[in-house]
Amino acid sequence: MTESKKKHRESSFETIGENSKSLSEVNGTIKVPEKGFWRTLMAYTGPGILIAVGYMDPGNWITSIAGGAQFKYQLLSIVLISSLIAMLLQAMAAKLGIVTGKDLAQMIREHTSKRVGFMLWVITELAIMATDIAEIIGSAIAIELLFHVPLIVGIVITAADVLILLLLMQLGFRKIETIVAALVFVIVGVFAYEVLLAQPKFAEIMAGYIPHRDILTNKSMLYLSLGIVGATVMPHDLFLGSSISQTREIDRTDEEKIARSIKFTTIDSNIQLTIAFVVNSLLLILGAALFYGTNSDLGKFVDLFNALKDPKIVGAIASPLLSILFAVALLSSGQSSTITGTLSGQIIMEGFIELKMPMWAQRLLTRLLSVIPVLGFAIYYHGNEAKIENLLTFSQVFLSIALPFAVIPLVMYTSDKKIMGRFANATWSKVCAWTAAIVLVALNGYLIVQTIGLV
Incomplete structure (x- = not known):
């Protein structure tokens, strides 16, 4: 490309220094071809799957399954709406990283005072811990169910998986993307198989994707809908998306190449979030299909595990195999989510407070911050799964509190032409994004109020 075709940009569009790069050890390390749609798409495929696992983590499982058990297929429309909001916000997060060369945490630090930045870092760090708590609990319970080891041992094993991430980072970022993709494939395969065995009615499923007014008039249905929406868009995923979108090689002196990178990154993100949508639908x-009308208590992972092998609840298809497959999928979900959660912890710590320490120590610190409360509860309650799973409720409250502090800055920065130039959000996307942000903040606020018993 000639120099006349290159557009050198101002301020935030300048090439970022080596020391300030987000995830500097993998930033810009993956080459992309100059031509060919499919070859280019394959090169950009990967970051989207790391994002998508946050939308199908163990924290979402109970809510989705409970939604089907209580209201059959009527809340599928909420799953669809949540997924569309996620696609919009994650595309903005990726665009922010590609255009500015900085992740969302770095942008917030640069555009706020030190005091405000520190406060936001604390809130976001709590959100990372809350997210990781759900993954650790899910993985540890899955290990207990599969291998009959004490829950406390399962938690310790889960904590050690950060060492796997350290190894994978040495082998290259593509290895991480491949491992997570394989785990997601296991999750999709397990639930597709179990749904086929349940033989749901296709026409009723399709009708469920059409919003019904009962969702607004039925208080119990509304509350569960709020839970699905509020737990779907994860604040840490927005930070993660703004960072790992930069793992592909980007020439920020050429706006056409930037536009091309945004295009393929968005395609990858939407494809992978569609997979997350399929998983949540399943x-x-x-x-x-299995639990509607059975009056079964499905509030815990162990309850679901036991129900799948109980003929009195799920009928003739009940078998230990279904329970084992459920536990395998739960372990896959927990492990894939903990990998991305640990990466998010590093991005947030570096971006907000510019903490400089060895990568292994940084990842170990972020994992320990999450493991300690879970391990403490496990010891205090003598490994009682029901008590430990109650932590999931509190983790969702932290996520609800942190969400506005990620969504609002993201929409503000990506709508600002001084920051984004020609890549600033179009009018229609600004309207959609602000509407989604307001709705998410309102719904999460309502969930917090209900959780602490004020209404």
Whole structure:
């Protein structure tokens, strides 16, 4: 490309220094071809799957399955709406990283005072811990169910998986993407198989994707809908998306190449979030097909595990195999989510407070911050799964509190032409994004109020 075709940009569009790069050890390390749609798409495929696992983590499972068990297929429309909001916000997060060369945490630090930045870092760090708590609990319970080891041992084993991430980072970022993709494939395969065995009615499923007014008039249905929406968009995923979108080689002196990178990154993100949408739909469909009308208590992972092998609840298809497959999928979900959660912890710590320490120590610190409360609860309650799973409720409250502090800055920065130039959000996307942000903040606020018993 000639110099006349290159557009050198101002301020935030300048090439970022080596020391300030987000995830500097993998930033810009993956080459992309100059031509060819499919070859280019394959080169950009990967970051989206790391994002998508946050939308199908163990924290979402109970809500989705409970939604199907209580209201059959009517809440599938909420799963669809949540997924569309996620696609919009994650595309903005990726665009922010590609255009500015900085992740969302770095942008917030640069555009706020030190005091405000520190406060936001604390809130976001709590959100990372809350997210990781759900993954650790899910993985540890899955290990206990599969291998009959004490829950406390399962938690310790889960804590050690950060060492796997350290190894993978040495082998290259593509290895991480491949491992997570394989784990997601296991999750999709397990639930697709179990849904096929349940033989749900296709026409009723399709009708469920059409919003019904009962969602607004039925208080119980509304509350569960809020839970699905509020737990779907994860604040840490927005930070993660703004960082790992930069793992592909980007020439920020050429706006056409930037536009091309945004295009393929968005395609990858939407494809992978569609897979997350399918998984969440399968969870709800499974809950509806197997448990609707059974009056079963499905509030815990162990309850679901036991229900799948109980003929009195799920009928003739009940078998230990279904329970084992459920536990395998739960372990896969927990492990894939903990990998991305640990990466998010590093991005947030570096971006907000510019903490400089060895990568192994940084990842170990972020994992220990999450493991300690879970391990403490496990010891205090003598490994009682029901008590430990109650932590999931509190973790969702932290996520609800942190969400506005990620969504609002993201929409503000990506709508600002001084920051984004020609890549600033179009009018239609600004309207959609601000509407989604307001709705998410309102719904999460309502969930917090209900959780602490004020209404």
